[in-house]
Amino acid sequence: MYVVGECRLRALLKERKLSQAELGRRTGYSRSQIGHWINDRNKVGVMGLDKARTIADVLGLESPYDLYEWTRKAPDKATSE
Template sequence: MYVVGECRLRVLLKERKLSQAELGRRTGIHRSQIGHWINDRKRVGVMGLDKARMIAEVLGLDSPYDLYEWDEVAPDKAASE
């Protein structure tokens, strides 16, 4: 089983030489919300699939799931969580 890890937006934006503001302009998502996903995932949660699809398209990703790292959890540990 896999669980959502760190948001990769910071790295992806840097690789593409895009700012949070520019990503916001291209997607219609407020820059502060993008910043929250990058910096504060535990408090604000994971972005919804609709927003992830929009961002993935702008960034040229194959899948919206590429916006996050995915951590494998052992089946016995996953059952206890």
């Protein structure tokens, strides 16, 4: 089982020397929405797969899953029975 972690978008934009505004222009998403994904600490703002695919394409990522950190978690006994 995997648990989604922190959004890697801030680091990816920095690596590519892109601003949130520029990513917004290239994807059609507002700078404020992009900022929400970057800054959301409660994981409530995990972007939908369609949006992640669009952003991954613009950033040259192989997979939209590369936009997030992932943690492997052992399944709970209650859910595995």
